[in-house]
Structure formats: structure tokens, C-alpha cells
Amino acid sequence: MKKLSLAKLNDFFAAIAAKQALYLPVNNKVGKADFTKWTAGTEMSKALNTVRSAKDFFFPQTENLMDFKMEGKNIEVIDSREECEDFVVFGVRACDAASFAILDSVYLVDPVDSYYKNRREHGTVVTMACGKPAETCFCGTFGIDAANPAGDVTVWEVADGYMLRANTEKGEALLAATADLLEAGDEKAVEAAQAKTREIMAKLPLAGLTFDGVGVGKTKELFDRPEWKTLSESCLGCGTCTFVCPTCQCYDVRDFDTGNGIKRFRCWDSCMYSDFTLMAHGNSRNSQVERFRQRFMHKLVYYPDRNNGTFGCVGCGRCLARCPISMNIVKVAKTLGGNK
Amino acid sequence: MNTETLIPYAGIVTEITQQTPDVKTFRVEAPGGGKLFEHKPGQCAMLSVPGISEAMISITSSPTNTEYMEFSVKKCGCLTEWLHSMEVGQMITVRGPYGRHFPVYDELLGKDLLIIAGGIGLAPVRSVINYVRDNRDKFGSVDIVYGSRSKDDLVYYKEIVEEWMTTPGFNVHLTIDNPQEGWDGHVGFVPNFVKELNPDLKKTVLMCGPPIMIKFTLGGLMELGFKKEQVYTTMELRMKCGIGKCGRCNIGNKYVCKDGPVFRFDELDELPNEY
Amino acid sequence: MQEMMKNRAYALLENGTVDRVLGWTRGEFAYDMTPAVFRNADEVKNGFVYNDFCAANLSKYLVKECRAGGKILVFLKPCDTYSFNQLLAEHRIKRDMIYVVGIECFGKADVEKIKEMGIEGITGITAKDGIYTVSTIYGDKAIKPADVMAERCLACKSKKHVVYDELIGNEGEVVEDCNRFDMVAKLEAMTPDERYEFWRGELSRCIRCNACRNICPACTCEQCIFDNPNSGVSQKAAVNSFEENMFHIIRAFHVAGRCTDCGECSRVCPQNIPLHLLNRKFIKDVNTFYGDYQAGEDPTAKPPLGKYEKNDIEPGEAGGAKE
Numbered sequence: 001m002k003k004l005s006l007a008k009l010n011d012f013f014a015a016i017a018a019k020q021a022l023y024l025p026v027n028n029k030v031g032k033a034d035f036t037k038w039t040a041g042t043e044m045s046k047a048l049n050t051v052r053s054a055k056d057f058f059f060p061q062t063e064n065l066m067d068f069k070m071e072g073k074n075i076e077v078i079d080s081r082e083e084c085e086d087f088v089v090f091g092v093r094a095c096d097a098a099s100f101a102i103l104d105s106v107y108l109v110d111p112v113d114s115y116y117k118n119r120r121e122h123g124t125v126v127t128m129a130c131g132k133p134a135e136t137c138f139c140g141t142f143g144i145d146a147a148n149p150a151g152d153v154t155v156w157e158v159a160d161g162y163m164l165r166a167n168t169e170k171g172e173a174l175l176a177a178t179a180d181l182l183e184a185g186d187e188k189a190v191e192a193a194q195a196k197t198r199e200i201m202a203k204l205p206l207a208g209l210t211f212d213g214v215g216v217g218k219t220k221e222l223f224d225r226p227e228w229k230t231l232s233e234s235c236l237g238c239g240t241c242t243f244v245c246p247t248c249q250c251y252d253v254r255d256f257d258t259g260n261g262i263k264r265f266r267c268w269d270s271c272m273y274s275d276f277t278l279m280a281h282g283n284s285r286n287s288q289v290e291r292f293r294q295r296f297m298h299k300l301v302y303y304p305d306r307n308n309g310t311f312g313c314v315g316c317g318r319c320l321a322r323c324p325i326s327m328n329i330v331k332v333a334k335t336l337g338g339n340k
Numbered sequence: 341m342n343t344e345t346l347i348p349y350a351g352i353v354t355e356i357t358q359q360t361p362d363v364k365t366f367r368v369e370a371p372g373g374g375k376l377f378e379h380k381p382g383q384c385a386m387l388s389v390p391g392i393s394e395a396m397i398s399i400t401s402s403p404t405n406t407e408y409m410e411f412s413v414k415k416c417g418c419l420t421e422w423l424h425s426m427e428v429g430q431m432i433t434v435r436g437p438y439g440r441h442f443p444v445y446d447e448l449l450g451k452d453l454l455i456i457a458g459g460i461g462l463a464p465v466r467s468v469i470n471y472v473r474d475n476r477d478k479f480g481s482v483d484i485v486y487g488s489r490s491k492d493d494l495v496y497y498k499e500i501v502e503e504w505m506t507t508p509g510f511n512v513h514l515t516i517d518n519p520q521e522g523w524d525g526h527v528g529f530v531p532n533f534v535k536e537l538n539p540d541l542k543k544t545v546l547m548c549g550p551p552i553m554i555k556f557t558l559g560g561l562m563e564l565g566f567k568k569e570q571v572y573t574t575m576e577l578r579m580k581c582g583i584g585k586c587g588r589c590n591i592g593n594k595y596v597c598k599d600g601p602v603f604r605f606d607e608l609d610e611l612p613n614e615y
Numbered sequence: 616m617q618e619m620m621k622n623r624a625y626a627l628l629e630n631g632t633v634d635r636v637l638g639w640t641r642g643e644f645a646y647d648m649t650p651a652v653f654r655n656a657d658e659v660k661n662g663f664v665y666n667d668f669c670a671a672n673l674s675k676y677l678v679k680e681c682r683a684g685g686k687i688l689v690f691l692k693p694c695d696t697y698s699f700n701q702l703l704a705e706h707r708i709k710r711d712m713i714y715v716v717g718i719e720c721f722g723k724a725d726v727e728k729i730k731e732m733g734i735e736g737i738t739g740i741t742a743k744d745g746i747y748t749v750s751t752i753y754g755d756k757a758i759k760p761a762d763v764m765a766e767r768c769l770a771c772k773s774k775k776h777v778v779y780d781e782l783i784g785n786e787g788e789v790v791e792d793c794n795r796f797d798m799v800a801k802l803e804a805m806t807p808d809e810r811y812e813f814w815r816g817e818l819s820r821c822i823r824c825n826a827c828r829n830i831c832p833a834c835t836c837e838q839c840i841f842d843n844p845n846s847g848v849s850q851k852a853a854v855n856s857f858e859e860n861m862f863h864i865i866r867a868f869h870v871a872g873r874c875t876d877c878g879e880c881s882r883v884c885p886q887n888i889p890l891h892l893l894n895r896k897f898i899k900d901v902n903t904f905y906g907d908y909q910a911g912e913d914p915t916a917k918p919p920l921g922k923y924e925k926n927d928i929e930p931g932e933a934g935g936a937k938e
Contacts, residue, residue, distance in 0.1 A: 028820065029816060029817075030886075030887040031731065032886075032887060034820075051885060051886060052822065061822065061823075065345075065346055065347070066345070066346070066347045068390035068391070068433075070390060070391065073427075073429050073430045073431055074350075074431055075350045075390060075431040075432070075433060076350070077347060077348060077349070077350050077433060079345065079347050081345070106584075106585055107585060111583050113583075113585060114345055115345075132735055132736070134735060134736065135644060135735075135736055135737050135738065135752075136644075200736065200752065203736070203752040204736060204752060205643075205644065205738055206643075219592050219593065219610075219611070219612055220612075223592075223612040223614075224612075230651070230652075233650075233651065233652055234649055234650035234651060234652075234671075234676065236826065236829035236830055237829055238824050238825045238826040238828075238829040238830070238883075239822075239823070239824040239825055239826075240824040240826045240883070240885050242824075243822045243823075243824045243885075244822075244824075244885055249585070249587065250586055250587030250588065251580065251581070251585070251586050251587070252580055252586070252851055253346065253394065253580045253581065253586070254851070255390055255391050255392070255393065255394075257391050262390040262391045264346075264390065266346075267851050268851070269580075269586070269587070269588075269851060270824075271587065271588070273825075273842075273851075274842060275842055275844065276578070276588050277577065277578045277588050277589075278578060278844075279417070279576075279577070279578045280416040280417025280418075280420065281416050281417075283578075284577050284578070284591075284614060284615055285614065290614065294590075294614075297592075298587075298590070301592075301593070302590065302592060302593040303593075305593040306593055320643070320647070322885040324671075324826045324829075324830050324882075324883035325649050325650055325671060326642055326647035326648060326649045327649050328643075330643055331642075331643055331649075334643075418844070418845070
């Protein structure tokens with residue numbers, strides 16, 4: 001356990017940023033936190049979490065996959081991938097850190113997605129334990145401990161600074177590179193901070209929430225439930241829940257004619273969109289009820305079916321806060337699972 | 341092939357055959373000749389014209405063909421329209437092979453096969469048919485029931501008559517929906533034709549065609565006494581990646597691109613009815 | 616208010632005037648009510664909720680509901696009635712299939728503003744005697760509704776119901792001296808470069824979730840051009856930073872003269888982009904160049920951008936193009 005005194009926080013950021021790009025939550029012009037590249041004078045946000053999740057670092061909203069040169073009848077395929085540069089993401093919360101494991105289970109299984117893997121290999125994740133979880137938080141439902149997040153390095157905020165613990169080789173390397181700014185830390189301070197977080201967590205309205213009524217093997221039981229119709233009735237079919245979700249990983253592949261060759265890019269897509277499954281001769285999910293059901297069945301049943309019972313949700317609460325009509329996974333799981 | 345990248349090969353279209361008024365077969369070779377990659381019967385590939393779009397198409401040629409791959413494409417969307425308008429010598433991009441193949445290397449060995457297809461649905465099973473023809477001693481008898489709207493809509497007609505009908509142990513039964521001048525064969529829909537033929541219950545069935553044909557033919561087979569465990573089909577849904585990641589071709593917890601497109605009907609029973 | 620609304624719903628369901636009720640149903644917390652259709656008195660009894668956090672404009676749902684047949688009761692706030700009238704004018708909804716109960720509005724609360732005050736761990740919110748009591752796991756806090764009123768309500772243009780079958784509370788008045796164009800005037804006073812920077816700063820946060828479009832009562836196209844793969848502009852994400860600008864600017868043009876300024880676009884934006892300012896600029900320009908016009912005020916009025924008159928302003932006369 002290492003300790004960084006409050007006074008040395010900026011030096012710590014500067015030391016990291018001198019060697020690689022450093023990103024951390026910073027308040028934007030409307031006072032909401034976004035992951036932003038650190039430069040001298042950048043102030044870390046005090047917000048509980050960012051509006052967009054941290055998935056962007058490994059699965060960006062848009063990325064170029066390849067290029068094509070078209071000449072007459074000829075096509076030249078150009079692999080335009082470049083090795084990603086090393087970077088550090090500081091201040092990732094436990095929920096988002098857990099989401100990386102979910103993204104990994106999609107993108108790092110055979111066949112491995114090399115674009116994603118490249119970024120994962122070059123990124124160092126520094127997580128920060130939550131001090132004051134919000135009422136929309138329910139990471140505990142999934143066994144995620146807001147007081148003890150995963151990541152290459154875990155950071156706890158204490159009265160006069162930060163406690164740091166390296167969890168991986170990458171984490172060790174980061175702390176070694178900044179060793180002259182760190183001092184030995186006392187586990188007890190961390191334990192006190194953790195106890196405080198857990199005490200708050202236990203008092204929040206979603207404490208004790210379980211997803212027992214949904215999960216592995218429940219396709220037959222849940223798929224034709226009449227509640228899907230009422231749950232989805234006022235769904236706008238927008239992509240807000242999908243795009244703020246740290247575990248939503250569906251994408252579209254599109255071509256863009258630059259006028260000087262074709263760029264094939266991929267971008268986030270949403271199963272809530274009407275054209276998601278549209279084919280020239282039909283659509284397997286024609287109505288918003290079906291699309292809405294797909295999104296929640298994926299997270300609550302299909303994904304757990306394929307991943308030893310792990311839910312495709314980390315309880316970050318972004319969809320609870322952001323859905324324009326306030327429909328979300330907690331309401332869905334409670335309605336289907338039968339617990340009120 | 342490096343399936344990690346979604347980066348395709350460029351291939352040259354070396355022959356285009358008009359099969360029916362709206363179906364063409366494209367022969368694709370590597371720029372230096374030969375196949376772009378190896379595949380197994382029933383697998384698919386992503387075909388694309390950069391700037392237009394990319395789509396999953398079944399590989400209709402048999403893996404025993406060492407010179408080229410073939411794709412039969414029905415004109416029904418923006419990519420397929422583009423493909424239909426192109427000329428020999430044009431390059432397209434191809435990546436794959438994707439998905440689960442028909443079990444010709446194990447479960448189907450030694451079996452009597454009943455292959456049922458409707459319209460363009462013959463394309464994915466043609467790969468199996470020609471694989472079986474080239475490995476004739478490994479399989480039992482082969483009955484093919486194939487139907488289309490009219491005589492002009494039967495794909496591979498020349499190949500069926502000249503090659504399949506003359507293969508020992510092969511019985512080909514053709515049908516068209518309505519009577520037509522110059523047609524003295526069977527007239528009627530595939531599901532009824534299959535029932536009329538009253539096939540032996542020992543046969544293993546491979547089936548591909550429009551959903552309505554699949555639905556009624558399966559019902560007919562069940563009435564005859566077939567079990568779902570002996571009937572295979574191949575599915576088609578919207579796909580972008582082909583490797584189980586883009587998230588759109590799932591039926592319940594299965595991805596058609598990766599866990600399919602070939603499924604046995606008892607497996608489909610486990611999945612929600614959303615296809 | 617909630618009890619009066621529920622009683623009207625019971626009565627109108629009971630006497631057969633309507634067979635469905637469009638309102639809001641209770642949420643997980645005190646502030647996250649969801650629009651919902653209630654099909655009988657029991658559903659109303661168990662689920663119907665109305666309070667200061669029921670902010671959604673329900674009028675757009677009527678497009679879908681009118682296709683379901685039968686007659687539906689809808690509760691509309693004053694600003695929602697303008698959207699309703701505009702939808703009527705555009706023949707998107709059928710008047711005789713809808714029973715409108717206007718509900719008096721004193722302004723809606725924005726839970727984001729409560730959270731911005733540093734109030735965390737909210738477990739409940741109650742309103743009494745003009746004060747909200749916010750219960751939190753750290754204790755109760757008393758706040759004044761005016762301090763957490765939604766931004767759009769602070770610039771409310773009208774408390775008047777322009778259409779209704781019956782009212783709960785007063786009909787209300789148009790707010791004559793609303794300050795809704797203040798920010799537009801500030802933007803107009805900027806240099807083009809400053810203005811460009813302002814909008815780049817705002818629009819660069821866009822994640823193309825389409826919430827603004829999908830909530831907008833003026834966006835009722837059967838298929839939006841941005842969803843049509845054959846349109847050539849249906850890219851889902853920005854391939855360059857200019858894309859999201861175009862999406863919002865094209866959308867603003869398309870709803871120009873039809874936008875009633877209900878403010879839903881900005882309310883639902885997950886990135887807090889003040890999208891309503893684009894629409895307000897158009898409204899202000901229409902007022903300036905064609906005389907005062909409020910979309911949705913009168914469903915029979917000829918829209919300025921939908922008619923031609925000989926003395927209409929000529930292109931370039933307004934100055935914009937020549938700058």
C-alpha cells in the first residue's frame with residue numbers, strides 16, 4: 001500500500017502525463033464529468049461518475065477499421081491499424097472497471113477483436129473507490145464492491161491524500177515510475193474509508209436488490225411475459241440507455257466515401273434502433289416491444305447464459321439517471337422477477 | 341484468414357451466371373488464382389463492395405472445388421443490386437468463412453439424406469450436395485426435393501438435370517408452384533410434395549427455404565414421424581461482424597453467425613420464436 | 616392534484632367516455648415517473664402518479680394511441696397543449712379520439728438541480744405548503760421549488776391551456792414578459808467565431824442517441840431521413856466532428872415554424888446540450904420577419920413558413936447571407 005499526499009497529486013499526474021497520455025474525470029462546461037486528457041492545471045472532478053462510461057477508451061464510439069482504394073475494377077484493401085500508444089485512465093469507478101471484464105468476454109474471446117485488444121494492452125486502468133455512492137447505484141447486486149474496485153491500480157481517497165494499491169504488473173510499473181512521489185501507506189486508513197463507503201451503500205434504496213428472478217436459463221419463462229408490452233409502452237426507441245451503458249457493446253459497420261477512397265468504420269449501435277436488425281427482405285424485430293425485450297433479455301438472460309451466470313449489467317445507474325422516460329433495468333428486473 | 345480484423349480479401353469475379361430472372365451466381369477467385377480461403381459446407385462469407393455495403397452470403401460451391409468459390413445472390417437490396425449490375429473482372433471483397441457447417445464430417449456420414457429446398461434456399465445446401473457427390477462412398481442415398489415459383493425460378497437447373505440427376509444413388513424431385521407450359525413435372529408446394537413422397541423415416545433431413553416453406557414442411561415431417569433431432573436447417577438474420585460480437589443476429593442466447601447458421605430443429609426449440 | 620386527476624380518470628373510464636388513460640406511473644424513486652397507459656380503474660388506482668417531477672410532454676404518444684382505436688384520456692400541461700394543437704394541425708392525431716384534461720401547472724422540478732445543490736442519497740421527496748422536503752440517507756433537507764425549477768419553466772411562455780375538454784385548476788394566461796429569447800439575443804450579439812465556438816463546445820458532446828428527435832412532438836416522420844439507409848446521411852455516429860452539427864441543424868430547420876418550444880429536446884439530452892436554443896432562434900426570427908407567431912396556439916392558423924404573401928421578406932433582406 002502506497003500513499004500520495006494531497007499536495008503531490010498534481011505532481012503525480014504530471015509525472016504520469018510526461019510519459020503517456022493521462023485521462024481523468026474533469027467537469028465540462030455544464031458541470032458534468034467527462035474523461036478528459038490531463039494537461040497542466042487540469043482539475044479532477046469531484047462528481048461520483050462521468051456521464052459517458054469509461055468504455056470509450058477501449059471501444060470508442062467511432063473508429064476506422066480499414067481503408068479501400070478503388071480504381072476501375074480493382075480494389076486495394078488497406079489495413080490501416082496502428083499500434084495504440086500507452087495511456088492511463090485515472091478515476092474509473094468499480095462499476096466501470098467491472099464492465100471491462102464484460103467487454104473482454106465479448107471482444108477477447110475467439111476470434112479476438114484486435115482493435116479492442118490493442119487498446120486494452122496499452123491502457124492502464126487506475127480505479128478509485130467510491131466515497132459517496134448515489135441512490136441510483138446498485139453495483140452490489142452483482143457482487144461488485146464500490147469500496148474495493150478492480151483495475152491495475154486501486155485508489156482510495158482519505159483525509160489528507162490518496163492510498164494506492166497496485167493489483168497487476170501494469171499497476172506495479174505505474175507506481176514504480178512514480179515511486180519518488182509516494183510514501184508507505186497504512187492499510188487502516190483504507191479500511192476506514194471502505195467501512196464508510198459500505199455503510200452508505202447499505203443505506204441506499206437499492207441496497208439488497210437482487211436479480212434472482214431473472215438470469216440463466218430463464219428465456220422460456222420470461223420471453224413471452226405480457227409485462228414486456230407495458231414496460232416498453234412509452235420507450236422512445238432512442239439510444240440513450242445503450243450509449244451511456246458501460247456494458248453495451250453492439251456495433252454497426254459502415255462505409256464512408258471520402259471522395260478519395262472508402263473508409264470502413266465501426267460505430268456504436270443500439271438494439272433499440274429500428275434498423276438494427278433490418279434486412280432487405282424483412283426485420284426480425286419489427287416492433288419496439290421486441291427491441292426493448294432484446295436489450296433487457298440480453299443483459300438479464302442471454303449474456304448470463306453464455307457467461308456462467310454473470311449479468312450484463314454492473315449497476316452503474318447511468319440508465320436510471322438518463323433515460324428520457326425513466327424506464328430502466330431495475331424496473332424491468334423487478335417487474336419480471338416479481339420482487340417489488 | 342485473420343478473422344480478428346474484419347479486414348477482407350479482395351477477390352476477382354471470374355464468371356457470372358444468370359440462374360433465374362433475379363438470381364445470379366458469382367465465381368470468385370484470388371487475384372493470383374485459386375480460392376481466397378477454405379470453407380466447409382454450409383458456411384458463409386461476408387461479401388462487400390466498399391462504399392455500398394457488406395452482407396453475409398452462403399458459400400454455394402463445395403469445398404472439394406479447389407479452383408474457386410461461388411456465391412448465388414438474389415437481387416433484393418442495395419448491395420445485391422450492385423452485384424447484379426457488375427461485370428466479369430470486377431473485384432469484390434470477401435471475408436470468412438463464418439459459422440457452423442452441416443455435419444458432413446461426422447453425424448451425416450453413412451446416412452441417407454433428404455435435402456429439401458425452396459427458391460434461393462438451394463444455394464447453401466448445394467455446397468453439401470456437391471460435397472456428397474465428390475465423396476459418394478461416404479454417404480447413403482440422396483433425395484433432393486426442390487421447388488420454386490416457376491420453372492424459370494429454379495436455380496442451377498442445368499446442373500441439377502445434367503449432374504445431380506445422373507449421380508448414382510441420387511433422386512431429384514422438382515416441383516413448381518403453378519402449372520406452366522413446357523413443364524411436365526410435379527406441380528404444387530414443397531411441403532405437400534414431401535408428404536406425397538412419404539420419405540423413409542431413417543433419412544436425415546437438411547432443409548433451407550423461405551420461412552413459410554420451412555414451417556409447413558417441418559410440420560409435415562413431424563406428421564410423417566420424423567424427429568426434430570434428424571432435421572437440420574440454416575438460418576439468415578441481419579449480420580455486420582460475422583463473429584458474434586456486433587450483437588444483432590442473435591436468437592435468444594445464440595448468434596446465428598457463430599453458433600449457426602446451421603441448426604438442428606431440436607436446438608431451435610430451445611430458443612425463443614424470434615426469427 | 617393527483618387525487619383530482621385520478622378521480623376524473625375513474626369517472627371518465629366508468630361512464631365510458633374513454634377506455635384508456637395516458638398519464639404517469641410511479642417510479643423507483645421519488646422523481647422518475649414514466650409515462651404510462653392505464654386501461655382500467657384498478658390500474659389507475661395502483662399506478663397513477665402525478666407530482667412536480669412528471670415533466671414529460673405526453674402529446675406525442677397520442678400519434679401512436681390514435682392508431683390503437685378507442686378513446687383515450689390525456690392529461691396535458693399548458694405547454695403540452697401547444698404541441699397537441701400542432702399535432703392536430705398536422706393531422707397526426709385525431710381530436711375525436713382524445714379527451715383532453717388540462718392540468719394547471721406551476722412549473723416542473725428538475726431533480727438534476729436538486730443534486731447539483733449537493734443533496735445526495737435521495738430516498739424520498741414530498742411537497743407541502745410550497746416547500747419540498749427531500750429525505751436523504753444523510754437526513755432531511757427543505758428546499759424551495761423555485762430554486763430547483765426546470766430551466767424551461769423559468770422561461771415559461773404560457774400558462775394558458777390552448778385546448779382542453781375540461782380543466783383541473785385555472786385556464787391560465789399567456790406569460791407576456793417571458794424572458795425566453797434572452798439567451799438567443801446573447802448568441803446573436805456574439806461574433807460568428809464566438810458563436811461557432813459556443814455551438815462546437817455544446818454539440819461536440821452529442822452522442823447521437825436521438826433522444827431529442829424521438830421525444831420531439833414535431834418529429835413525427837414515419838421514417839426519419841437520418842434512419843433511411845438510402846438517404847446517404849444515415850450515419851449513426853460522427854465520422855467527422857461536423858456530423859453531429861449537421862444532424863441538429865437539419866433537425867432545427869425541419870421543425871422551424873412548427874416547434875412549439877416545449878423544451879423536451881433539452882430536457883432529455885443526456886449531455887445537457889441546450890438544443891432548444893436552436894429552435895428558439897428560428898422562433899425569434901419568424902416573429903421578427905413575419906410577425907408574432909406561436910406554433911400550436913391556433914390549429915387553424917396559417918403557418919408563416921407554410922404560406923406565401925407578396926410582401927414576404929426577400930432572401931438576403933434579413934442580412935444573414937450578406938454578412
